[in-house]
């Protein structure tokens with residue numbers, strides 16, 4: 225707890241930073257903006273939107289960034305943004321004495337849904353520190369150990385589901401099923417709620433509403449300022465309906481817990497939100513803020529992990545040598561253990577490297593923003609006023625040849641061998657963000673994903689459709705589009721069981 229408070233105050237969230245709401249264009253914050261390159265065919269009023277892809281803004285910015293270099297700018301109508309991806313510059317932006325999280329773009333667009341919940345809170349909002357201090361122990365080692373059996377339960381549901389598919393000779397819908405898995409996992413471990421995802425043939429309406437809300441938040445970044453509201457009236461209406469659905473789901477989850485007689489108290493995230501007072505001040509989260517936190521954790525707690533697992537499975541299916549090595553590790557480390565114990569998961573070092581390498585190439589939360597705590601100069605060349613901000617393009621940072629070598633585009637889990645990691649500069653691998661506002665659920669995600677990959681590797685061989693070409697869809701987060709895999713049960717595996725036995 226003390227550690228969490230120190231992190232907060234040292235880095236600024238409690239005291240400094242993003243005071244302003246609304247979009248702050250680069251022109252206001254960067255007095256020497258002309259030094260930063262922009263795409264060559266910029267036109268008045270529109271800016272750089274000609275030829276830009278509205279549906280995949282991150283991959284589009286990647287393309288532009290490769291042409292323009294480690295810091296560049298793009299303008300859509302009246303909104304101009306500075307992008308940074310060079311390893312040196314990104315390391316500067318990670319310096320918490322000079323920069324803090326900036327709540328802008330897609331994150332700011334999620335405020336109508338998530339308000340001052342942990343992810344979308346402005347640094348100065350008191351509820352950030354309060355919620356951080358109350359919820360951080362929910363991610364301690366002891367808490368994680370408590371979630372482990374529930375994670376196994378959900379993974380068992382997935383394997384039962386996949387056993388049936390493989391038995392029927394049908395391919396599995398990887399992103400769809402990983403979303404079922406991760407939504408059930410966060411819902412059950414954090415909130416004692418069962419969405420029944422595996423009993424449904426279609427995605428749960430919570431997922432449909434969430435994807436709608438995320439996509440809408442992304443589209444608002446590039447909407448024309450005057451025409452936008454008119455053109456998007458229908459979309460805005462749908463967004464309102466999506467948010468209303470998400471809120472009502474959250475209210476049901478909270479009411480169910482409030483209505484329970486308190487026996488069977490679980491000490492999960494929801495209990496912490498409802499019952500725990502701040503250890504120093506005695507303050508509690510308000511009912512309104514709890515609603516924001518529940519929706520934040522239900523969304524942030526599954527969407528990105530689902531993508532991470534999906535990309536990892538894609539790469540495993542495409543790299544037979546990696547697949548065999550990962551399977552051999554699971555067999556060696558877990559042996560004949562029917563179900564791995566908590567501490568056996570982190571021992572899957574190679575599987576974890578596969579995950580890290582997948583998150584390197586496709587960090588499923590592909591960008592974060594940083595703002596100057598006071599006037600400063602980036603890279604010795606670009607003065608920034610206090611409050612000026614830049615978007616860190618994680619995907620390009622993770623592919624910067626200066627940090628990762630000339631083969632940075634190649635999938636190679638050995639990049640995460642301890643020796644190789646030590647040889648790289650710090651701050652070049654940032655899939656979970658940086659500083660005091662970095663991901664609170666990092667350990668949760670890594671434990672869940674490593675456990676599930678281990679179980680799947682032990683049970684199946686994966687076969688990709690040879691015609692499949694990786695396409696990545698964007699809805700603030702990244703997800704492989706249309707990824708299907710054929711599975712074969714590994715009959716020689718000590719864990720091969722019948723679907724019925726697996727369910728039991």
Ligand code: HEM
Nearest residue numbers: 342343524525528529532589592656657661663664665669
């Ligand atoms: C592979 C999975 C995940 C990835 C790649 C990821 C990525 C990130 C990133 C990049 C940030 C910082 C965003 C920013 O600076 O604006 C963040 C913050 C956050 N994440 Fe995650 N995340 C993952 C899983 C999770 C899980 C499982 C949970 C909850 C159980 C979670 C909850 C949060 C919350 C609440 C924040 C806001 C923290 C704060 O500002 O205090 N995330 N995540």
